[in-house]
Amino acid sequence: FIGTGANGENMRPIPQLVNNNGRYSLMVDGAPYLILGAQTNNSANYPAALPMVWPAVEKMNANTLIIPVAWEQVEPKEGSFDFSFVDILLEQAREKGVRLVLLWFATWKNNGPSYAPLWVKLDNRRFPRVKTADGKTLNSLSPHFRSTLEADKKAFVALMRHLKKTDAQRTVIMVQVQNEVGTYGSVRDFSDIAEKIFRQPVPESLLAVTGKEPGTWRQLFGRDADEFFHAWHIARYVDEIAAAGKAVYPLPMYVNVALRNPFNPGEPGQYSSGGATDNVIHIWKAAAPNIDMISPDIYFRDHKTVTRIMDLYNREDNPLYIAEIGNDQPYARYLFSALGRGALGFTPFGIDYTGYSNYPLGAKKMDSEIAHFSGLYQFFGAMAREWAQISASKRTWGVSEPGDTVRQDDTVWNSQDSSGQDRETNPEDHTQRLDLGDWIAEITYGRPAFWTDPPKGNKPASGGALIAELGANEYLVTALRARVTFYPNGDQEGKSYMLARVEEGHFEQGKWVFERIWNGDQTDWGLNFTSNPRVLKVTLATYQTD
């Protein structure tokens, strides 16, 4: 795949998102890539911060660093550009053998223009802010002004041109356009110009996806009109920037989302209105064809909410990528749920040694929590390319341990399972079943390796399991702090069956390397996975008894 250029130099193909009949992959150097990511805290986008970043990336065993590039630093004075941070970052990333995802912090960095240059932020005439219905000015730039869009676009295009010129190595594999766009404190802009646009008919390209007859926003969308309108215009704005960047250098581009709670959403404006929350994904898809994916930022710790979010963003028209997730213990196990849904990657936020902590969203102290991720990253890192290859074409399933994640000593913010059951007593609460077609995989948590006790759950909840179908009756199985058992399903239901062969092994250069057979105690009561994950190739069989 790595071709040769006109002057004999090695040309790596540009990273690309591809859809293989509904299973997506991120192609890097011509093959599927799995992002085992680490995102820095905000404000790490200066050379002086990088020495506090790399050791954390290394400790984490991450293969990709996700880090901001700010409009204010690349265009401090209008029209004069400075990419010195980008140059230093790329050089150091290459030395470390780590790939990069750059975050374009510009018009919107969570609602506000904090990362825009002062010449933008101080000029509200040229770059107007959102006005509330009662005429107050908010610190969120309005999406309705050409002047703002053109200025942001110009800087973004300059960044992409610079990358094209300086990154033949394809160190940068993807770009996030803006950060958690949307507005807090108002559902939309109510300025005079916004009002005028709001009274115009809904654009035709949106009619097509909603199946509606022509009309105004209010006529077609009623109560949702204001939010849909804001989402549409922010998405169009972001899309135009992405399109211009791609015209210069077509890296995959995505947006991340400040989520609303899917079970208790509240009102737009209480959550970031206009961002691609679960209720407006369809609006975003219609408005922003140049945005390759819409990716959730997960700061909920409870199983029910996290898995619901993953299901909402894992769509036929949207590959799942966990753009951000909190960085303490309860979040780590959700790597299994993400990979089982074919995720292109997983990126805990706040991974650096600057000493900052975004508690209660993440860890009080990042350092003590990093081990929960680094162990998993080491394990999956050793088979990242192979997993990505399997995930590109095979069916996969992943589960994370359910139940609350409240530690015995403490309660954890945003962790309470909304179902509120007593999880100590019922083994079913620590049991998950996956329908693999011919087989059911049953996963249980918190039990000894023998038959003696029912599952009680790990304390704290921390297990997970991941399965891929390699062929008929053949599965790749890996898990953490869980037991995996199989029984026949569908046409095979009720037949006698067995684990025909359980191989422990590992991958080397895309090939499975056999190490040993699991048998006896290792298979008699199911496949017991400990804190030390293993990868197994399991062949199942049914047999005739008469």
Ligand code: N0T
């Ligand atoms: C995130 C991060 C950073 C359910 C917070 C999350 C990052 C941004 N914002 O540390 O600022 O740049 O994308 C907002 C979550 C609000 C609370 C959600 C509760």
